[in-house]
Amino acid sequence: MQTLTIGQLAKQAHVNIETIRYYERRGLMTEPPRRDSGYREYPLEAVDRIRFIRRAQELGFSLKEIAELFSLRVNPETTSADIKRRAEAKVADINARISDLERMKAALMKLAAACRGRGPTSECPILESLASEGRST
Amino acid sequence: MQTLTIGQLAKQAHVNIETIRYYERRGLMTEPPRRDSGYREYPLEAVDRIRFIRRAQELGFSLKEIAELFSLRVNPETTSADIKRRAEAKVADINARISDLERMKAALMKLAAACRGRGPTSECPILESLASEGRST
DNA sequence: ATGCGCCCTGCACCTAGGTCCGGAGTCAAG
DNA sequence: CTTGACTCCGGACCTAGGTGCAGGGCGCAT
Numbered sequence: 001m002q003t004l005t006i007g008q009l010a011k012q013a014h015v016n017i018e019t020i021r022y023y024e025r026r027g028l029m030t031e032p033p034r035r036d037s038g039y040r041e042y043p044l045e046a047v048d049r050i051r052f053i054r055r056a057q058e059l060g061f062s063l064k065e066i067a068e069l070f071s072l073r074v075n076p077e078t079t080s081a082d083i084k085r086r087a088e089a090k091v092a093d094i095n096a097r098i099s100d101l102e103r104m105k106a107a108l109m110k111l112a113a114a115c116r117g118r119g120p121t122s123e124c125p126i127l128e129s130l131a132s133e134g135r136s137t
Numbered sequence: 138m139q140t141l142t143i144g145q146l147a148k149q150a151h152v153n154i155e156t157i158r159y160y161e162r163r164g165l166m167t168e169p170p171r172r173d174s175g176y177r178e179y180p181l182e183a184v185d186r187i188r189f190i191r192r193a194q195e196l197g198f199s200l201k202e203i204a205e206l207f208s209l210r211v212n213p214e215t216t217s218a219d220i221k222r223r224a225e226a227k228v229a230d231i232n233a234r235i236s237d238l239e240r241m242k243a244a245l246m247k248l249a250a251a252c253r254g255r256g257p258t259s260e261c262p263i264l265e266s267l268a269s270e271g272r273s274t
Numbered sequence: 275a276t277g278c279g280c281c282c283t284g285c286a287c288c289t290a291g292g293t294c295c296g297g298a299g300t301c302a303a304g
Numbered sequence: 305c306t307t308g309a310c311t312c313c314g315g316a317c318c319t320a321g322g323t324g325c326a327g328g329g330c331g332c333a334t
Contacts, residue, residue, distance in 0.1 A: 017229070026174070055237055057197075058172055058197050058234075059196075059197050059237060059238060059241075060194075060195050060196050060197030073248070073250060074244075083249075084249045087245045087246070087248045087249040088245075088249050090245050091242055091245050091246060091249070094238050094241060094245070095242070097153060097195075097238055098198055098235055098239070098242075100196060100236050101196060101231050101234055101235050101238070102235065104193070104196075104231060105228055105231045105232070105235075108209075108224045108225075108227050108228050109218070109224075109228060111209060111210070111224050112220075112221045112224040112225050112228070116248070126197045130188065130189045130192045130193065
């Protein structure tokens, strides 16, 4: 089975080596097996894991939240009902994000459309697009 | 016309007073008029603006990107074509975010669904959901 | 068997985004 | 006209998420 050194992994996932070690400390990467020399030996899937982390961050999830997402799948012994509840909570959060993004998008499209007309470009609806009452993630 | 002091604004927008001053320094809040005493006097809409900033942050936009969003609406004198182009670029970015969120959501729902069965809860599809090739926001 | 590049650990340092503090001035209720 | 709450400003400090050394140990091509 093909494996990667930390340097190769870093290259393939487009992150700094130190970042990988940092994720390991934070519990986002499970500690990989080591060679006798102490070198870490990563399976190929580690690349996906890092890419997932990075994209989830860009989507506004903190490292702590991402760790929570992962924790949904380890522990095959956690009660199914519990996992289900947590997964559904995440889904609700994601739905809220999506709909806010949809509203921002609609506002931006309206703005872009207004640009091909003469109307004053001011008076834009961007602000109103997210003016919902405090809901905290 | 009704106005707010910085403290009232902070309370209504659920942020720290210092955060408001910080946003002003960063150019996210336009400098409000001052009383003779030097006190800032905010219009009610300032609340919406702050809420917009906060939610956009939760959605993964940096303060710099948020400032860019705002810059699309000031300057009624920027060429319409330019604004249009920039707005459309933002829309494309938002579309990418939405589709990634949709994929995460699908993965989570699949996971939740698997939980009402006996099958091993491990082997979940979360990782694969965002394992797309490097696209950087 | 040696040199060059990669890996190890621990710790110092960096940026973004805030948050707190102190000393001084302001406002309004009593 | 005083007192407690609020505001001003400048600057120090804090957390999250990394990033960069230094000093030492591998690994392999020559």
